[in-house]
Amino acid sequence: MSPILRVAFAFMVPILLVLGGTLGYAWIEGWSLWESLYMTVITITTVGYGEVHPLSPMGQRFTVLFLMFSFVAVGYSVTTVISFVFEGQIVHAMRERRMKRMISNLKDHYIICGAGVVGKEVAQELKRACVPFVIVDKDPARSELGRDETALFVAGHAEDDEVLVEAGIHRAKGLIAVLREDALNVFVVLSARQANPDLTIVARAAEERTIGKLMTAGADRVMSPYQLAGRRIASVLLRPSIVDFLDVVVGEGEAAMRLEQFPVCEGSSLVGKQLKETEIGQRTGAIVVGIQGPDGKPRVDPAASAGLWGVTIHQDNVLIALGSDSQLNRLKDMAEQ
Numbered sequence: 001m002s003p004i005l006r007v008a009f010a011f012m013v014p015i016l017l018v019l020g021g022t023l024g025y026a027w028i029e030g031w032s033l034w035e036s037l038y039m040t041v042i043t044i045t046t047v048g049y050g051e052v053h054p055l056s057p058m059g060q061r062f063t064v065l066f067l068m069f070s071f072v073a074v075g076y077s078v079t080t081v082i083s084f085v086f087e088g089q090i091v092h093a094m095r096e097r098r099m100k101r102m103i104s105n106l107k108d109h110y111i112i113c114g115a116g117v118v119g120k121e122v123a124q125e126l127k128r129a130c131v132p133f134v135i136v137d138k139d140p141a142r143s144e145l146g147r148d149e150t151a152l153f154v155a156g157h158a159e160d161d162e163v164l165v166e167a168g169i170h171r172a173k174g175l176i177a178v179l180r181e182d183a184l185n186v187f188v189v190l191s192a193r194q195a196n197p198d199l200t201i202v203a204r205a206a207e208e209r210t211i212g213k214l215m216t217a218g219a220d221r222v223m224s225p226y227q228l229a230g231r232r233i234a235s236v237l238l239r240p241s242i243v244d245f246l247d248v249v250v251g252e253g254e255a256a257m258r259l260e261q262f263p264v265c266e267g268s269s270l271v272g273k274q275l276k277e278t279e280i281g282q283r284t285g286a287i288v289v290g291i292q293g294p295d296g297k298p299r300v301d302p303a304a305s306a307g308l309w310g311v312t313i314h315q316d317n318v319l320i321a322l323g324s325d326s327q328l329n330r331l332k333d334m335a336e337q
Helices: 003-027 033-045 057-086 090-106 117-128 161-166 182-195 208-217 225-238 238-250 280-286 325-336
Strands: 110-113 133-137 153-155 174-177 200-204 221-223 256-262 287-292 318-323
Touching: 003 033, 003 057, 003 117, 033 057, 110 182, 117 133, 161 225, 174 182, 182 200, 182 208, 182 238, 208 221, 221 238, 225 238, 256 325, 318 325
Parallel strands: 110 133, 110 174, 133 153, 174 200, 200 221
Antiparallel strands: 256 318, 287 318
């Protein structure tokens, strides 16, 4: 039973107790409802004012049983209300209502299914990027993210359609399936893809044989933490300088530069020009290190002597650039205007 229902039941118990005692005295002793109510109240409160009328033997037995039951019922109600107040359940209930209200107002957010180690890292990265997200987990209290007052949680099994709907699956921009079991991730991806065909889905795969199943279920990208960790370790040994550079660019500290991506919008001054003709470096200070087509593949003109600089930029291309926040903001303006 939820805390709210327990407290509601605790308040109902005294009311039912008074009603039962009133009807009992009226039926056994034949008193009026007012006299029966008065006798019930002074019996429950044990004020000792005296009986309304002399009790019959049946009335005396009813009074003994009623008094014993009253002690138990009132004690339960009092302890329930006190525990609700002092154990922080009021705060928890208010927070839960606030989260539901905030989740219902979210749009173009991300849903993280699983609050384990991988889910925690994803949530922290999205939080640093100021991107709205909702975490779905069957037991949020066991997660480190559960102590974050700013995190939005939906308690439940991510493979349940009702839970995904509560998390705003129809309004979401993307979903990250990082549950511990691959079978559950496959089920989550399948349910999410059916609920929202336009959703961007990234899934975690512990075993390599599950990657194909996740892609078939509807995942856009599948990541294997063990493969990524292995490649990272090998890169540290073989290309330590590159790894150190990337740590600075994508690290948590206040880096002087960072990598960012910018879609080229319709009407942008960059459309139809070769990269070398845009003068992005002179006008923004940012360095374009890659151009992606709508299919997500890099665009490079092998016949051009200038390499990347000879690529003609089209609408819906994505520019991958390196620079400071101010430089990247200027490039963003060029890509959008």
